[in-house]
Amino acid sequence: MPELPEVETVRLGLEKVLVGRRLSEVRIMRPNLRFPFPIGFQDALKNKRVERLNRRGKFLLLDLDSRKTLIAHLGMSGHFKIYPSEQPEIEIHDHVLIEVEGGLSIRFNDPRRFGFMDLVDTDKLASSNFFKNMGPEPLENNFNGPSLIKSLAGRRSPIKTVLLDQSVVAGLGNIYVSEALFRAGLSPKRLAVNITGVRAEVLVTAIRNVLVDAIAAGGSSLRDHRKPTGELGYFQHCFSVYGRAGMACSGCVCEVKKTGGVKKIYQSGRSTFYCALKQR
DNA sequence: CCTTCTCCCTGCAAGC
């Protein structure tokens, strides 16, 4: 499911019910997800108070009052669900069960198990393996035209592929890269190294805008993504090109009958959608 | 270094 807007939506949902509360019980239903849970995982969480929820790229970060941070990555299909005090049946793919002080519980469910969790020292987060090479947050000021140009220098792959690299910019995935390139009017096939000057500025703005719009919509609910409350995001209805092969792109003045509409191609094994008329 | 490929896993839709 999850790219930056979906993870941010999950963060906002969990923040409301977790910050300031203690985790009274933690159970894991299997020894691993994508990676094994760290040794003593449940005990390290038990009775700890959640001080803050942060996000870095596609990672959720729960700062605990033990100076540890719980890292959660949702992979492709991971999602959190919030339950009231009455405990329903454990569902298939419920892997982590967390009781929260005050009667709520949280569950992490992940059919494909590409997600994972880990615990690190809060003051060593930035230097941890997960984050030491991670690029700037796209919604912060250190992501800008000049910094993007620097990151793209020497990259001879198509811009589509390079924007998926989390060390260039954090949090973009397959959907929002296609959408951002459409908004920027840039062909996904253009070599990254050739995006300089005003094109880089336009791309930065396009990335920011698509992410802000998607967050405002609660993310995109294609398969698994939901808000922790169970509500759906609705940005999937706002896609300009993603998943729209053969159809009109948004605000289309192209003649679909002549152009064939939105193109779908594969780049480095991932699908890319774009409008060959508007994106150059 | 940079780049592409393969693989991890389940579910679903399309095609036969």
Place this chain on the structure above:
DNA sequence: TGCTTGCAGGGAGAAG
């Protein structure tokens, strides 16, 4: 209907 195939929002690690 039931089977097979391919594809799906991520990313680590190996190989080129």
